[in-house]
Amino acid sequence: MLKFFYAAKTCALASHIVLEQIGCPYEGVKLDFASQQQRTAEYLAVNPKGRVPALVTDRGVITETPAILLYLAQTFPQAGLAPLDDPFELAQAQAVNSYMASTVHVAHAHKRRGARWADDLAAQESMQRKVGANMIECFELIEREMLRGPWVLGEALSICDAYLFTMTTWLPGDGVDIERFTRVADHHRRMLALPAVQRTMALHA
Amino acid sequence: MLKFFYAAKTCALASHIVLEQIGCPYEGVKLDFASQQQRTAEYLAVNPKGRVPALVTDRGVITETPAILLYLAQTFPQAGLAPLDDPFELAQAQAVNSYMASTVHVAHAHKRRGARWADDLAAQESMQRKVGANMIECFELIEREMLRGPWVLGEALSICDAYLFTMTTWLPGDGVDIERFTRVADHHRRMLALPAVQRTMALHA
Numbered sequence: 001m002l003k004f005f006y007a008a009k010t011c012a013l014a015s016h017i018v019l020e021q022i023g024c025p026y027e028g029v030k031l032d033f034a035s036q037q038q039r040t041a042e043y044l045a046v047n048p049k050g051r052v053p054a055l056v057t058d059r060g061v062i063t064e065t066p067a068i069l070l071y072l073a074q075t076f077p078q079a080g081l082a083p084l085d086d087p088f089e090l091a092q093a094q095a096v097n098s099y100m101a102s103t104v105h106v107a108h109a110h111k112r113r114g115a116r117w118a119d120d121l122a123a124q125e126s127m128q129r130k131v132g133a134n135m136i137e138c139f140e141l142i143e144r145e146m147l148r149g150p151w152v153l154g155e156a157l158s159i160c161d162a163y164l165f166t167m168t169t170w171l172p173g174d175g176v177d178i179e180r181f182t183r184v185a186d187h188h189r190r191m192l193a194l195p196a197v198q199r200t201m202a203l204h205a
Numbered sequence: 206m207l208k209f210f211y212a213a214k215t216c217a218l219a220s221h222i223v224l225e226q227i228g229c230p231y232e233g234v235k236l237d238f239a240s241q242q243q244r245t246a247e248y249l250a251v252n253p254k255g256r257v258p259a260l261v262t263d264r265g266v267i268t269e270t271p272a273i274l275l276y277l278a279q280t281f282p283q284a285g286l287a288p289l290d291d292p293f294e295l296a297q298a299q300a301v302n303s304y305m306a307s308t309v310h311v312a313h314a315h316k317r318r319g320a321r322w323a324d325d326l327a328a329q330e331s332m333q334r335k336v337g338a339n340m341i342e343c344f345e346l347i348e349r350e351m352l353r354g355p356w357v358l359g360e361a362l363s364i365c366d367a368y369l370f371t372m373t374t375w376l377p378g379d380g381v382d383i384e385r386f387t388r389v390a391d392h393h394r395r396m397l398a399l400p401a402v403q404r405t406m407a408l409h410a
Contacts, residue, residue, distance in 0.1 A: 048346060048349070048350050049304075049346065057293060059293045060293070060297075062293070062296045062297070062300060063300050063304075064299065064300040064303035064304055064307070065303070066271065066299060066303045067296045067297075067299035067300035067303055068296070070292075070295070070296065070299055071292055071293070071295075071296035071299075074292040074295070075292050087276055087279040087280050088262060088264045088265070088267070088276070090275070090276075090279070091267045091272045091273070091275065091276035092265075092267070092272075094269065094271060094272035094275055094276075095267060095268050095269040095272035098269035098270070098271045098272055098303070098306055098307075099254075099268075099269055101303055101306065101307040102269075102303075102306040102307040102310065102311060105307065106307065106311050107322075110322050110323075116339070117312075117315050117322070117332050117335055117339070118315075118328065118331040118332045118334075118335055119331065119334075119335060120331050122327065122328065122331075123323065123327065123328035123331035123332065126323040126324065126325050126327075126328035127322050127323045127328065129323075129324075130322055130323055130324060134321070134322070141253060141254065144253070145253050
């Protein structure tokens with residue numbers, strides 16, 4: 001059985017929603033970041049990066065959200081969560097997920113994780129001041145260029161929706177009103193109506 | 206025919222090496238970042254993010270390195286550049302590529318692209334001071350956990366090798382000696398011996 005390591009309200013939410021949407025059996029293990037449970041020797045043996053998510057399969061551990069999402073879509077094809085038979089469409093899905101991971105998540109991370117990139121507090125505070133503007137820039141691009149509607153890839157729910165939803169939940173904490181982006185806000189409401197999303201959100205409360 | 210937009214010595218090098226390794230016909234278009242060619246209306250119509258790489262196919266544009274790499278591996282399967290028939294191994298490849306995009310590239314970007322994340326110069330200088338240490342931390346993890354040898358995924362050359370090679374070329378500019386990482390340095394020399402890498406490096410000189 002799959003074992004899924006996550007922490008509340010982190011980017012692990014995206015993979016978690018996909019696990020719930022697929023409906024496959026899995027064991028969820030919630031780590032408490034406040035007590036640095038991601039830094040214990042026990043967890044570092046699972047994921048040497050000391051981060052979440054991590055998905056433990058019978059063949060080994062998978063890390064990094066875009067990799068976990070594609071793996072779940074490929075191993076549960078009946079869930080129809082990625083355009084697996086069309087390399088061009090799959091590339092569009094991967095491009096969205098890669099943008100979430102390397103640009104949107106990174107923009108957000110400068111709010112609380114500034115110590116990764118600068119040691120002094122003044123620099124970290126300077127980064128924090130730019131997070132809202134950067135998230136707005138990202139979501140303007142998403143609204144205009146990436147979200148086809150009603151779902152990210154168009155008519156079918158996919159792994160990209162879980163990832164976009166996760167990033168969108170971070171906007172209020174970054175001082176950005178979701179309603180500023182009409183189509184993203186509609187997408188967010190559509191996601192909140194899914195039972196799988198509601199179950200996952202309860203686990204991340 | 207594929208059309209490939211790149212700029213010298215950027216992360217586009219990874220996709221470029223894979224194009225050369227595959228040996229498919231493509232038209233390369235070199236953008237000059239110094240004169241902001243990635244910000245022209247003409248290029249923004251290709252890639253609204255104003256970044257490279259961008260791969261123009263007969264069905265549309267693909268952006269983001271991990272997406273382009275997987276697309277090339279999938280559409281030229283005879284090149285054998287990804288474990289396409291094994292979702293778990295493909296997930297390992299995707300995890301490596303996602304780490305390159307969202308952690309290693311981002312660590313490096315704080316040297317010259319600090320203005321993305323903070324407006325004041327003192328903060329940007331503070332970020333610059335931490336780049337070397339962050340790149341060392343990334344490459345210690347790569348050396349210890351990701352590079353199976355002789356290639357990233359083991360016995361077969363893959364899309365991951367082009368991406369790791371690209372990140373490794375950035376180390377000296379970040380003040381980090383490649384030889385500090387014995388296995389990465391071996392990998393780098395092995396890549397430099399490939400004709401496809403030599404051809405691509407000449408285009409990025």
